[in-house]
Amino acid sequence: MNIRIREPKTAEEFDKYYELRWRVLREPWGQPPGSEKDDLEGEAAHIVASIGGKIIGVGRIHFNSDIEAQIRYMAVESRYRNMGVGSKILKKLEDIARGRGARMIVLNAREEAVKFYRKHGYEVVGDAGTLFDSIRHWRMSKTL
Template identity: 45%
Template structure:
């Protein structure tokens, strides 16, 4: 576990690995095409990745959705690296980045199976959200930072 580093992507190679891991963990299992892992906020967002050596094994993103509000998105860890604390480290790093920007509230749409993890990290469900691809229920969660 000590070999995993959480950092921002810096180079074109970093971003290629970052987006590949984002697609592989969050879109490929649902047969979505490459490109579906991106949206129109990529250039203004804060991107974080978990790296082992040169391999990107986890990803997370944050963008501001209001003057003191941030939305976290695209949290994913490769299956064989799960249950090692990587997601929690990514989440805590996003929270630090949010605090640097004077964010007071962080929120996101959590996939239903991930809700207990986020609750353990101090987040609370505040509303229902959408159902992705017709089969993945999401819940809106938040935390005061």
């Protein structure tokens, strides 16, 4: 399986990127299309994982300060999970953060994703609350 990791370039690719984010991260909890976006989209770096041109995973990173970056909206199509797709997206996002001078990355991980991020060197640093009254999140960080 040849997984390509890159930034989305065209309006069509961005549409597919946001559609996957919504379908995986928002639709299951009854959230409307558009809820997968926030005010930082324009200043963030966006990454897609694709196979044969089909987008199967996404992730985003933005800066909270000159030295702290934050990963958000990591999502992989269910049939491609546990195949290294998320790890490749995460590595690319970390490389972007390092390249722009970040010394730390923070993120809010869903309960079921904590193990994945721990495997990649992140530590739980606090409770990040509950989203949609049902999805427990944990604040995690990693020093670069």
